């Protein structure tokens with residue numbers, strides 16, 4: 773069964789603790805933190821102290837998506853704050869293999885990702901070392917964008933090139949009940965969804981629909 777990782781970018785930040793409790797009760801599997809530094813992307817979001825405080829309020833896994841210029845510097849911050857998965861952009865990493873082993877040294881799952889315009893083949897040298905490949909289906913920086921269909925081919929590319937199903941495929945951006953089945957059909961293991969999970973406040977219903985369930 774596909775897993776759902778709600779993106780907290782779409783949550784009500786003034787009541788994050790309650791939002792997370794509601795997501796946990798609604799069938800969310802992971803919590804997706806979009807970490808932005810105002811440099812790699814033109815937006816600024818969650819610092820590690822926020823994760824550290826939230827960690828004591830939930831048993832959901834913390835899925836950290838780094839959109840920062842210098843991931844080597846911040847990986848230890850987020851690892852120590854309670855991340856369970858940390859993904860970084862290959863565009864920001866001159867030596868990705870070093871970052872993958874740095875993340876793994878903390879006993880955390882390491883993910884690699886690329887902007888939509890980057891060539892997906894760039895993951896190939898690192899795919900066997902990684903625990904997860906995150907396919908971006910929108911340009912990083914903001915929630916609420918339209919899903920880019922080119923992501924489907926990339927999901928299939930990763931599915932066909934991974935050596936093991938233990939290397940997870942996560943898809944992120946613009947996911948809704950119309951394109952979720954296409955992502956799942958192409959091989960996605962985890963769907964990140966902000967707008968569509970929080971829409972109308974019906975978290976349990978939205979998550980169930982994204983998983984392909986019937987109401």
Ligand code: DX5
Nearest residue numbers: 912913915916945946966967
């Ligand atoms: C974009 C982020 C996504 C995004 C998902 O930079 O990586 O996680 O917030 O939100 P929706 O589902 O609204 O596109």
Ligand code: ZN
Nearest residue numbers: 806837944964
């Ligand atoms: Zn993300």
